[in-house]
Amino acid sequence: MTAPTNKRGTSFVDHDYFVLSADVKFLRQLFMQALRSEPADESVYRKSLKDTKENLEGINSIPEAVRQMFSVALLYESDPNDSNFRAMHQRVLLMNASEIKVAARLFLEMLNHANLVERNHRVRRWRDYKRGDKTIKSTASQTMQDVFSDLQAGGFSPEEIRTALLRQNTELVFTAHPTQAARRSVLTKQADISRMLEKHDCSSMLTPLEKNALLTGLQASLHGIWRTNPVRRYKPTPEDEARYGLSVVEQSIWEALPEHYHAVDYALQQIGCEPLPIDCCLITLGSWMGGDRDGNPYVTAVLTKRIVFLSKWRAAHLYWTEVGALLWELSVATRGNADIQGEISRIEGLKNQSRTGGRLTKSSSLNAMNFDFYNPQLEEEEQYRLVLTHVRDRLAATMRHAEALATGKTAPKIPIWTPIYKSTTQLATDLRRIYKSLHETGDGILAEGKLKELLWRVHTFGLSLTRLDIRQESTRHLEAIDEITSELGLGSYKTWSETTKVQWLTNELHSKRPLLAKGTVWSPKVQEVLDVFSLIAEVGSEPFGAYVISMATDASDVLAVRLLQAEQGVPAANHLRVVPLFETKGDLEKSPEVMETLFSNSWYSANLSSPPQVPNVGWQPHQEVMLGYSDSAKDAGRLSSVWELYKAQEDLVRLSAERKIPLNLFHGRGGSVGRGGGPQYLAILSQPAGSINGKLRVTIQGEVIDSYFGTVNACELTFERYSTAILKATLTPPAQAGENFREVMQRLSESGCTKYKNMVYETPGFVDYFRAMTPEQELKLLNFGSRPSKRGQAGGIETLRAIPWMFAWTQTRLQLPVWLGVGAALKAEIEAGNLEMLQQMYQDWPFFRSTIELLDMVLAKTNKGISSYYESLLVPDELQGIAGKIWADLADTEAGILKVSRQSAHLGADESADSRLSISQRVPLVDPINVLQANCLLRMRHDEHASDIGELRDAFAITVQGVAAGMGWTG
Secondary structure (H helix, E strand, O other): OOOOOOOOOOOOOOHHHHHHHHHHHHHHHHHHHHHOOOOOOHHHHHHOOOOOOOOOOOOOOOOHHHHHHHHHHHHHHHOOOHHHHHHHHHHHHOOOHHHHHHHHHHHHHHHHHHHHHHHHHHHHHHHHHHOOOOOOOOOOOOOHHHHHHHHHHOOOOHHHHHHHHHOOEEEEEEOOOOOOOOOHHHHHHHHHHHHHHHHHOOHHHOOHHHHHHHHHHHHHHHHHHHOOOOOOOOOOOHHHHHHHHHHHHHHHHHHHHHHHHHHHHHHHHHOOOOOOOOOOOOEEEEEOOOOEOOOOOOOOHHHHHHHHHHHHHHHHHHHHHHHHHHHHHOOOOEOOOHHHHHHHHHHHHHHHHOEEOOEEOOOHHHHHHOOOOOOOOOOOOEHHHHHHHHHHHHHHHHHHHHHHHHOOOOOOOOOOOOOOOOOHHHHHHHHHHHHHHHHHOOOHHHHHHHHHHHHHHHHHHOOOOOEEEEEEEHHHHHHHHHHHHHHOOOOOHHHOOHHHHHHHHHHHHHOOOOOOOOOOOOOHHHHHHHHHHHHHHHHOOOOEEEEEEEOOOOHHHHHHHHHHHHHOOOOHHHOOEEEEEEOOHHHHHHHHHHHHHHHOOHHHHHOOOOOOOOOOOOOOOOEEEEEEOHHHHHHHOHHHHHHHHHHHHHHHHHHHHHHOOOEEEEEEOOOOHHHOOOOHHHHHHOOOOOOOOOEEEEEEOHHHHHHHHOOHHHHHHHHHHHHHHHHHHHHOOOOOOOHHHHHHHHHHHHHHHHHHHHHHHHOOOHHHHHHHHOOHHHHOOOOOOOOOOEOOOOOOOOOEOHHHHHHHHHHOOOOHHHHOOHHHHHHHHHHOOOHHHHHHHHHHOHHHHHHHHHHHHHHHHOOHHHHHHHHHHHOOHHHOHHHHHHHHHHHHHHHHHHHHHOOOOOOOOHHHHHHHHHHHHHHHHHHHHHHHHHHHHHHHHHOOOOOOHHHHHHHHHHHHHHHHHHHOOOO
16 A cells, blocks of 8 residues: 655745644644633633644543544654555554544544635735735736736726726626535534634734634634534525525625725726726626526426525515615705605605505504614604615515515515515615715715615625526427427427427517417426426516526527517516527537527527616627536546637637627536636636627536635635636737647647547446446435436436536546546647647647646646555456556646646646645645545445444545545535
């Protein structure tokens, strides 16, 4: 048994490393003290960084076997040699299931500590840089001031920069899958720890009592997490997932959004520009949580309706709270402008209609909600308060209405004088009326405070916080139309040619007569599809974003959804924009042809449906196309996937320009590199010219939401990264690659794809090897997400979703789907004498550089020794021959990447400092968890009916969370 190769870069020693290491030790020390029930007093605080007692001495709840394993693991962490690895393995062999579970839990918490400290350090460096510390520099992001300065140096005027920002929009779309591995109960406490770590950074300003309270709070949260069971006993429902997404908006994004806009306005002020208008939408939010029904039978029309009103309920509550704060702020004793006078008269008119016997009818529940600011005899001179009280009452009514519908109750009767808000425009109009009046009457400074921040939020979040996308697989619409044509006596739609389908759908869309007879009984599956469109007609289009068709292959897929919307009563002007999702290599290649057919269609070209999600500047009808990163990579390998995605974007941009139809590309990126994830700043800057053009829509996977949006400061940093990257990509797009570069990339794509498919789909026994080597089968037993792991029950890797495919390989630290085929492709080019060409491509072509750097980062986290350990324990002898081919391609990949990037070690470039810093703190703690997991799998497979199988499964579930925490993603 050979110890895993040490790839953590122990030579990487600089100020950031020491600071981060000290912070990790500090948090670990507090955790150990909490487990020992030691008090957190001032003396402990002063010596905490010097006296780092990291052993488990005095912690009676930790079994002796775990203490011994932990001691060996600490030795291995400092010196990862073969002897220490064997000792760690031997200790685990002697541990029972309960002890393995405790050990896994211990290392999971230490990894979580490292992640929390790293996130805090990332934000701290960002803030230090903004305060003027120019020794800090990162290629992973830039501040607004940096970008503005670079653009001006490149010849752009301040007004051109501001105009580009006015047209800019980033829509971040939260998805549930792969679900965050940690429970929400744990994430909440971790968010508390993050906030306290930020406060600890300013501890020099705290009194001794405040310091002691801070340390005690940290210890309490750390101990609270330790005492919380990390294992989900039940699968989360789609509603659970949606509630998690909304909680992130409420707890951090809500506060971060106006801070980001203030930062943009400040940067504009520094270059002599006016601030952004209040209806400018740099950031908007979408969601698939509760709307993504592709392969998930638990997402029904009934569930989606509940989520729509749950979102409205939470949004109304947040606005109600903010208006309450405005009531205290806008105590202006003056008359407003004419609009305010007219609004007051209108409100009085509504009140008069509601009077019974000369008295105003009041709701007791409304009075209860208004306990903080309640005065039935408001001073007439405080006119803004008069108007805001009415706004707040309308929000209260909106809240009650949405709450009832979200909980399955009958909606309450709406009072005449406090109608609910039915659209974002209504609320925005009421608030803008006050904003305008304050400016016109000499109190503009008051308008630029909380009121402006609230207006920013209204234009960003609307009445639903996030716009819910509907996603359904194309075959479900095919089945619905087929049943309809059969009912009408037209035969089986499925058997028609694509030309016939398009012609018939077009004729029906032009027709004024209804296609479906009321009362027709459809099969349950078809009825569910139709119910979704009926729901859109019922509640209107505003709460929704796009209708995404997964596995789209033809123009008829898009036209079918437009026809079903029309037939179920959705007005043509309010159709949800229909977004084809091209996922496989073949579908990406075909996507320009599909869109050409649609743009040439008489009905479709005249009915581009894209209603504005919120009232904002810069909106125009456009075509949205979604690109799938996950399935294309699983289908053809990494190199072929990224190249086909790049070419598809170029072709779609060219087509939209020829047709003069604005294009918005929706990037279906995952959290892991194997599914299109990784640092997004450089990824955006490496997109082909014209593909960004001020607009970006991108998925944010459930597994990384907390990392990017878990705290207010983390949100602000994320917003700035996206806003600056999109601005740069729009105004200074990369030059088009030369034909020589493209020819090499085409060969790399083809040879990499051939190698990948030969191994994954053509090698005898590979599927059995995959299932023996990885925990793919065992992952199905975990309660990580609401969606099944396969689109269908039959088949092998072809029907396995991309998420569990990548998830399983990540757990073994091999991450095979990311790099398989790359080594063979690079080796062939190098042997053909093209190394200098590849190096030039790396130097001059942002797309190729980004591709190589992401592979480099993955290889730094890949560990052949750990993967070999899984193989030695779990893979039958007759299948181990497959490993030789895998290790050979891994060696070729590592060698090729280093040659192309001219580096002697992975992450050796200065630009990789952030990744090195991250890996240096996390990866050393993952190896022991992998040893525990491999042994769990061995025992679970040996006897599925063992008396300790429950403890083993719990231990396995904890190790899965641990590896995910260490690698930075699940799959």
